[in-house]
Amino acid sequence: MSNETVALPDGSEWILRLDYSTEVAHGVSALVVFSCFSLIAVVGLLLAISVSAFNTRSWTAEKHPHLFVRTHVAAYFISLLASDVIQAIGSIMNVKWIREMAVETGSACTIQGIFKQTADVATAFWTLVIALHTFALVFLEIRPSRFTLLTTLIAGWSGIGAIVIAGQAALDTSKKGPFYGISGYWCWISPQYPTSRVTLDYMFMFMAAVFSFLLYTLIFLRLRGNIVVFEGRISFRRVGNAWKGKQTDNQALNIAKQMLLYPVAYTILILPIAAARFSSFAGHDVAFEATIFCDAVFLLSGVVNVTLFSMTRRILPPDSFKIPKWAISNPQPIPEYTIETGPDSYYQSSGTYSESYEEKEKEYALDMESAPAPLRIRTADVEVPTLLAPPPRVHRGSGESLYNLYETATSPIPLTPADDAAPHVGYGR
Template structure:
């Protein structure tokens, strides 16, 4: 690192106010920006998917088996929020990349706050998930809602209390600001080496060690090499009794086992940082390449958590991930109906005595039917052949869904009335050749009523 600017503090130490990047450092920090952007996109995407699932299942009553309604879901969402804060804090490096140097200003202070919240938050929520899994799988007890709310309030309050306590209690004029330039970006200043270890590194290492111990106990319990009687543990060389999950269902047991992967992943992620920090405390000079590698692995925490969640089997119901739900009406059942025949009473003219009206009303037929107009009956077309005076009534789609009403009326045509004006019969007779006048009725037998030609008035 070269081209640094610093001021001398009252206690005789130097405070960095500007650190310029070399070409190699500029490229390395740019690469960290890309990794941070990937984690940001992954975490935001998973949070959106979980929110969509929770919204689509909001009407599912008395269903406690959904992931979004479990305690571990609330803890996991808190872990994702810390991963999101970590990605945002790392993206502040874009300002230093653009300016070519790290500057001690308000943006530097903001980056330091974001980074410490992310470090403490990921450590705290990871160990909470491990403890919750231990409580379910080893102790076989299901926490109540009061435990959930108490844990959430205490967890976030503890994170902000730790972050605020540094500048509120330890920040002095002699040592400069608590959050300042630290290496190639901003974090806890170099003048606060002990608070940096106790308020950040120590919490991360304790969380990783606790997760390692809890995972070992859970592994032995699931194999049957350990039994629990109250809080007393008994270990066996050969597998004995395994957890039955009597206090919760198999779905909760499966989710708890899958969520156990996240504490394991956290232990692996912070391992490079732990190695580099212990090496530096022993006097080893950590190179820039080693620093970028450790920071890259740590920034991939968001991507790793998202990947592990996506590989878990059926944590979120597939139907709850649909953006738009289109409802399609269910088809109504097909009902068979019988044809009804209504005979028309004879009128004064015997010509209409045989006239009938046949009406068929229903929801359709699954095959053709024969309607006998003369007899007023209906029969199956597959067994009764059609004859004269029959009409085939069939559904062209074999089965129809929408209500269908078929009305069939058959009548003999009534001839139109012809009124012969009162005129000389001889004149009318001349218009219709061959007709013989009937002097009594005034009608002509040979008048073509369907021709459309009618006698005209003179």
């Protein structure tokens, strides 16, 4: 690999461009693939949680008092997933360097550095918040209020943004060069700011791992009965009985216990990358293969979080994933009509012939004596209510009918006159 550098006023060299070799391009491509897996998994889980929350929006608190989507830990977990999304996007931006076979300083490099630092700080912060929330529920048996939830969310994301902005706003100087620049095989905080790397990034990661481990240990001893909390006093027992808390059937408490796996998983995932970076700080050369492996493990945090969530039983109700059915049209029952068999029944029950019989007689010059007799339809010896066949309609002045109901029958249902009161009258076509 070759690189282009420029001398800074403090005597150090600023890397303007770092060319990729084929081996480096393949290794960085592997990181992009892992990041894509993580992004797909996290986005899929966020969609599943959104569907569950939408379908359970009308569920009452009396029947479902501890629904996951309404708990505090759900909001913290969604924030953790959002941090995983930012981390995956920052790594996928390496596609630009792979396509150009070089990483160089510029706006794209600055954006990638911001994404990577934001992801590191946010992931560490929300992992620690989940551990603290679980500690308050399980160990101290304190149920945080809704005000605490809102304050934590607003202060958390605001603080993460302030940390990211503070570095570039306060420490970016012309003597040391831009705050974000080429760092290894991608962009991050420039090597000219080693103290900022520790205080504005690594410190949060290590603090989250250490405090999460300590909180997990205390909760574990509390559940085993080795630590007893009574009236604000904490005592230790060498041998104790298993403790389940005051609310044994509390679903929120059970979910909180299961959420302890996330701080533990985070601690395990950052161990390889922490070892590699501290070794690099100490002046030792870290092999390229080791760097790719450590970063790949860290980038899989999204996949690990989704896997742990999927293994948690009953955290999302199965009924909340039912897709609602929208009916285009519902079949309506056929109403029952009563048809009278009087001479005017046809005109009285028809919207077309709503006028009186006398007016129709004057208009069409109809002769009621030529109206056919009522018909009775029989099908399989079942008698159907009597219907009156419509009278023949006559053209003005022609005297011919438009229809001939008594011409040769083509219907399989036999038509039988009800009586011989009216003679058979045929009309020509």
